[in-house]
Amino acid sequence: xxxxxxxxxxxxxxxxxxxxxxxxxxxxxxxxxxxxxxxxxxxxxxxxxxxxxxxxxxxxxxxxxxxxxxxxxxxxxxxxxxxxxxxxxxxxxxxxxxxxxxxxxxxxxxxxxxxxxxxxxxxxxxxxxxxxxxxxxxxxxxxxxxxxxxxxxxxxxxxxxxxxxxxxxxxxxxxxxxxxxxxxxxxxxxxxxxxxxxxxxxxxxxxxxxxxxxxxxxxxxxxxxxxxxxxxxxxxxxxxxxxxxxxxxxxxxxxxxxxxxxxxxxxxxxxxxxxxxxxxxxxxxxxxxxxxxxxxxxxxxxxxxxxxxxxxxxxxxxxxxxxxxxxxxxxxxxxxxxxxxxx
Ligand code: AOF
Ligand code: ZN
Numbered sequence: 001x002x003x004x005x006x007x008x009x010x011x012x013x014x015x016x017x018x019x020x021x022x023x024x025x026x027x028x029x030x031x032x033x034x035x036x037x038x039x040x041x042x043x044x045x046x047x048x049x050x051x052x053x054x055x056x057x058x059x060x061x062x063x064x065x066x067x068x069x070x071x072x073x074x075x076x077x078x079x080x081x082x083x084x085x086x087x088x089x090x091x092x093x094x095x096x097x098x099x100x101x102x103x104x105x106x107x108x109x110x111x112x113x114x115x116x117x118x119x120x121x122x123x124x125x126x127x128x129x130x131x132x133x134x135x136x137x138x139x140x141x142x143x144x145x146x147x148x149x150x151x152x153x154x155x156x157x158x159x160x161x162x163x164x165x166x167x168x169x170x171x172x173x174x175x176x177x178x179x180x181x182x183x184x185x186x187x188x189x190x191x192x193x194x195x196x197x198x199x200x201x202x203x204x205x206x207x208x209x210x211x212x213x214x215x216x217x218x219x220x221x222x223x224x225x226x227x228x229x230x231x232x233x234x235x236x237x238x239x240x241x242x243x244x245x246x247x248x249x250x251x252x253x254x255x256x257x258x259x260x261x262x263x264x265x266x267x268x269x270x271x272x273x274x275x276x277x278x279x280x281x282x283x284x285x286x287x288x289x290x291x292x293x294x295x296x297x298x299x300x301x302x303x304x305x306x307x308x309x310x311x312x313x314x315x316x317x318x319x320x321x322x323x324x325x326x327x328x329x330x331x332x333x334x335x336x337x338x339x340x341x342x343x
Pocket of ligand 1 (some may be wrong): 019020022042068070073075097
């Protein structure tokens with residue numbers, strides 16, 4: 001399943017509106033003979049790519065998939081049929097498909113005599129490659145991550161406004177790798193005026209990545225026509241609002257959205273409860289009277305403090321990356337009701 005998860009990670013950002021799914025085929029001896037991931041819409045699903053790689057070696061073997069194999073004729077024929085035709089004997093998958101049109105795969109496989117098991121590494125898949133897509137299926141809204149880099153004392157710039165660089169080069173490279181997997185990046189006009197960010201996804205070589213997220217500028221203030229965000233390197237959308245709900249509505253066609261600030265816009269999103277996850281890069285640096293990473297957010301007293309649940313903590317060179325989610329976040333573990341394995 002970990003191989004299937006990394007195959008899925010590899011295509012994240014390229015499968016919209018389909019989920020990035022990964023699949024691995026094992027032969028009768030348990031050796032990996034095929035790996036696949038979802039191709040762009042209209043192309044084959046993960047299972048079909050993995051089965052093609054495995055060829056005849058799939059017969060009598062095992063398929064491991066991050067999502068329940070689909071059971072419908074959509075843009076492509078059902079993966080259940082492909083697995084049955086290939087002579088697969090056992091299927092393990094992490095999460096059930098919440099899309100009613102595609103669901104029912106496990107039951108269909110079971111009916112065809114294939115031993116079927118649900119729930120393998122379900123939490124890792126739900127918090128990993130399928131996070132944004134699952135959120136979209138559940139809520140109808142894109143998944144919003146607020147990402148910021150700050151000093152130990154919560155500042156994103158020094159008192160004179162200078163802000164380069166707070167976090168180390170490894171954290172910055174990671175931000176670029178992540179951008180290439182997103183649908184949209186949102187900033188406020190204030191950030192455009194102070195930082196003139198480019199907001200493109202760059203490869204380690206400095207070249208532009210093949211997939212660029214939509215650059216979204218939010219706010220009423222005019223930005224200069226010379227702003228780097230208006231160049232042709234990636235598409236740009238200008239939204240004349242500061243209302244977080246209006247922004248999220250305007251981005252309804254997307255799945256995975258990153259909010260990069262600044263402080264006022266982040267405050268508006270947090271106050272409207274439109275932040276689903278926080279990625280905080282914290283550097284071992286103090287900035288004193290600098291600009292706070294967050295403004296407002298409607299917090300006037302300790303009762304109104306917004307508290308989050310720590311999902312993970314990672315060290316990145318000298319910095320620390322905290323991943324935080326809402327306390328009321330839908331608990332995916334509890335939806336893993338059925339194990340189709342026989343007693
Ligand atoms: C799978 N394997 O790799 C993916 C699945 O319109 P279609 O035919 O492309 O089907 C899209 C639906 O199929 C999608 O909403 C989701 O429920 C499922 N995605 N299923 O077996 C895959 N990407
Ligand atoms: Zn499928």
